[in-house]
Amino acid sequence: MSRRGRFITLEGGEGVGKSTNLSLVADHLEARGLEVVRTREPGGTPRAEAMRRLLLDPFGEEPLDPDAELLLIFAARAQHLARVIRPALERGAWVVCDRFTDATYAYQGGGRGIDRARIAELETFVQQGLEPDLTLLLDMPMAGSQQRLEGRLDREGGRRDRFEGERAEFFEAVRRAYLAQAASAPERMTVVDAAVGLEEVQAQLRRLLDRKLAEWT
Numbered sequence: 001m002s003r004r005g006r007f008i009t010l011e012g013g014e015g016v017g018k019s020t021n022l023s024l025v026a027d028h029l030e031a032r033g034l035e036v037v038r039t040r041e042p043g044g045t046p047r048a049e050a051m052r053r054l055l056l057d058p059f060g061e062e063p064l065d066p067d068a069e070l071l072l073i074f075a076a077r078a079q080h081l082a083r084v085i086r087p088a089l090e091r092g093a094w095v096v097c098d099r100f101t102d103a104t105y106a107y108q109g110g111g112r113g114i115d116r117a118r119i120a121e122l123e124t125f126v127q128q129g130l131e132p133d134l135t136l137l138l139d140m141p142m143a144g145s146q147q148r149l150e151g152r153l154d155r156e157g158g159r160r161d162r163f164e165g166e167r168a169e170f171f172e173a174v175r176r177a178y179l180a181q182a183a184s185a186p187e188r189m190t191v192v193d194a195a196v197g198l199e200e201v202q203a204q205l206r207r208l209l210d211r212k213l214a215e216w217t
């Protein structure tokens with residue numbers, strides 16, 4: 001594949017502010033005249049969004065086997081890559097995506113305890129070398145992000161999905177795995193302090209993006 005656009009992902013635990021800041025990142029790039037595709041995982045196409053519902057809906061009491069969860073995530077990713085991400089990058093658009101494979105290492109690896117090597121095999125098979133150019137990891141202690149999540153659910157009248165309903169230890173393991181991912185890929189991943197007010201988070205993101213844009217042009 002000949003790639004001309006850039007691929008940027010936002011990562012982090014539940015309620016850290018990924019969706020809120022995805023708009024800031026995409027707007028910042030569009031203001032510089034770039035075509036931007038805003039998308040998310042799992043999901044991003046109608047069929048991949050159907051797989052997202054299978055993953056997030058608790059479906060009564062039937063547990064979802066961790067291997068089935070992992071395979072569904074990569075099935076949705078394959079569809080998303082084929083239908084949205086690769087075509088966009090090939091035509092020169094920039095893709096800004098809410099979560100990608102770092103989430104798999106964090107949730108299925110850290111949270112569910114699946115061996116990294118198995119995740120890496122699927123990553124190679126599905127992505128064939130494609131990985132983000134830049135990953136912004138929004139990080140904050142779990143208690144604060146759970147409070148933000150609660151606030152949003154209260155305002156919107158929503159219920160916790162299958163992941164949001166997990167125990168505190170699960171989210172602590174997810175956070176540790178995300179930070180380990182960032183430490184292992186310092187060129188690509190940047191940790192952003194998400195515990196501060198929105199204006200400060202967004203100032204950090206603007207500075208980072210401007211630095212990267214200067215480096216890439």
Ligand SMILES: Nc1ncnc2c1ncn2[C@@H]1O[C@H](COP(=O)(O)OP(=O)(O)OP(=O)(O)O)[C@@H](O)[C@H]1O
Nearest residue numbers: 013014015016017018019020148152196197198201
């Ligand atoms: N820096 C911030 N300070 C205070 N509140 C914030 C900040 N960033 C986001 N919020 C609020 O926290 C809540 C969660 O934010 P958001 O939905 O963007 O998080 P998320 O990481 O996308 O969540 P999820 O993982 O559930 O998709 C929202 O109500 C949002 O307005």
Ligand SMILES: Cc1cn([C@H]2C[C@H](O)[C@@H](COP(=O)(O)O)O2)c(=O)[nH]c1=O
Nearest residue numbers: 041042073099100103104107108163164
């Ligand atoms: C990509 C990806 C996602 N997940 C989980 C993490 C979240 O709980 C949900 C997505 O919902 P959100 O609105 O983005 O919070 O899916 C996962 O477990 N593994 C993955 O690879």
